[in-house]
Amino acid sequence: MPPPRLPAERAVPATDPDQGNQQSWSRQAASSMSRFPSVQRGTSVFSTVECGRAPSLRPRAPEASMEGVIDEVTRPSVETDDLQQMSEGRDGGGTPRKSPLEPEIWFRAIVSRKPPVEESWKPNGKFSDKTLAELKKELPFNFDDGDVVGLKFTLKSHEGMRIVETIDHNNRHDLQHLKRVFGERIREAMKESIGGDRGPITFDMEIETVKCSRARTIGREESLAPLLW
Structure with missing residues (x-):
């Protein structure tokens, strides 16, 4: 076995x-x-x-792409186009846009008629913003003279317009009325100028004092009193 x-x-x-x-x-x-x-x-x-090292399991970040960044930089924005049109004077359709016309006013102060003494004058700022006290301070007139009772303003244009207004130099409401009347006439003249495409219109404004003779029996207040008509 x-x-x-x-x-x-x-x-x-x-x-x-x-x-x-x-x-x-x-x-x-x-x-x-x-x-x-x-x-x-x-x-x-x-x-x-x-290599005997612990493995790194952190996911890798995607590589950055500059394609989108370049597109954002090179793509024109709406705000940029609007600013460019405004600076070039164009409207949204590309048509040249006319800038608003501003009146050109030359001021002259009539110091004396006999003998004739005149001088150019320019207000500090806009004439339409002046108060009566500011106007009297800037004009080359002697308002301490007892014969001065008012101010005379003559507005003329090269197209033939002529407007004369006289105010009491102590009544601020008269000055407001004068500025309103002159403003309406200037606006009407500018509308006609824009309609005829004649360009900016020029105005001349003469300012002088109104004096009352001491020999006259009528008082200053009565000479400048408003008429009821």
Whole structure:
């Protein structure tokens, strides 16, 4: 009778510390791969494992593109186009737009008629904004003279318009009325100038004092009293 066979012994693999560590890192990487599907095999994860360093699983940031930035810089905006049209005097349709006309007024102060003494005068600021006190302070007249009872304004244009207004130099309401009347006449003349496309219109304004002779029996207040008509 043949002798009984003993069961074959299982081969026990030799224990290699380095190989065990490498297999442990591989299992950790595979486990991490299951949590981060975007990381694929063959990437830098396994190369870092071979070097003995812990793998970096931070997703890479997308590369910046300058295409959109360049488009925003080079694309003209609506605000820029509007400012350019305003600076060039064009409306939205590209038609040249006329600038509003401003009256050109030359002032002259008549200091004396006999002998004739005149001088050019320019108000500090706009004449339409002047108060009566400011006007008397700037004009080259002596309002302390007892004979001065008023001011005479003559507005003329080169087209033949002529308007004369006399006011009491102590009544501010008279000055407001004068500015309103002159403003209406200037506005009407400018409308006619714009309609005929004749360009800016020029006005001349003469200002002089109104004096009352001491020999006259009529009083100053009566001479400038408003008429009821």
